[in-house]
Amino acid sequence: MPELPEVEIVRRQLAPLLNRSRVVEAGSHASAKFTPARVLVGASLTGARRRGKFLLFDTDDDRELIVHLGMTGSLTIVDDPATLERTLADPYLRAWWLLGGGAPPDEPGSRLFAFRDVRRFGRVRVVPTGDHRSLPTLHRAGPEPFDPDLDGRLFWELLGRSRRRLKTQLLSQRPIAGVGNIYADEALWLARINPRVARLSQARAAVLLEALRDVLAQGMDNGGTTLRDYRDANGSKGDNQRGLAAYGRAGRPCLRCASPLRSAVIDARTTTWCPRCQAR
């Protein structure tokens, strides 16, 4: 389940490979979650950005290819003919763009930009640059966690706009972008904050913001978290799952106080916390 660290790793790997490549052919499976991949034929991909958990690929005709990896999505660029043929035959391939060389001059299509997604939670959209109205979560996403303008006070104000439980707020992407179930549980554990709390003091909000930054940075340093499906653009697994303190450890001893960690479903997501360190 790719969250900010995993998506950022994929972006960093893909960005230098796109190199103004022109889309010479494309295809995708029919889905309401997908803009047909073919609409990009003839355009060149000029850059890769990230906003929260969304990847945004710029084109030379003022459009954006937006990809959300969902839970099991992965993006790769393959160039050797055997791998390219195998990728096209993959039953879980949901969208693909055959790329020519960097412009100018153009070459025949020789590399495949491929989106694979087993559980079909991923999304692919092509929109005019900056027009994110068709993706409400992206459209209303809060600041990036590492935005230098985001400080404890602003984060506290953003959290204060809702009375929903903290865990629900973090997953909504509104007060901060890019946090999913794993890193939300980890940050709340690190900050010793109960996930059911709906209100925080300004000081506690600042502590939570620092905890979010810590767990996200650690996730990136460790190459992302691979529980089952996540692979980076090179097909490699992450290492961060080894260092998780809360997520997926229900019933096991808290790494701080040894109390058994508790879990419950909050906002339809399994949430794990320490009832002692993170008492309400």
Add this chain to the structure above:
DNA sequence: GTACGGCCCTGTTAGC
């Protein structure tokens, strides 16, 4: 505008 439940989707795991 906000909160909440349900849905999408399929591989894995637990239970019988």
Add this chain to the structure above:
DNA sequence: TGCTAACAGGGCCGTA
């Protein structure tokens, strides 16, 4: 061993 049901969960939509 084989079958069935539960589970995992990010984003979106309909309803209250």
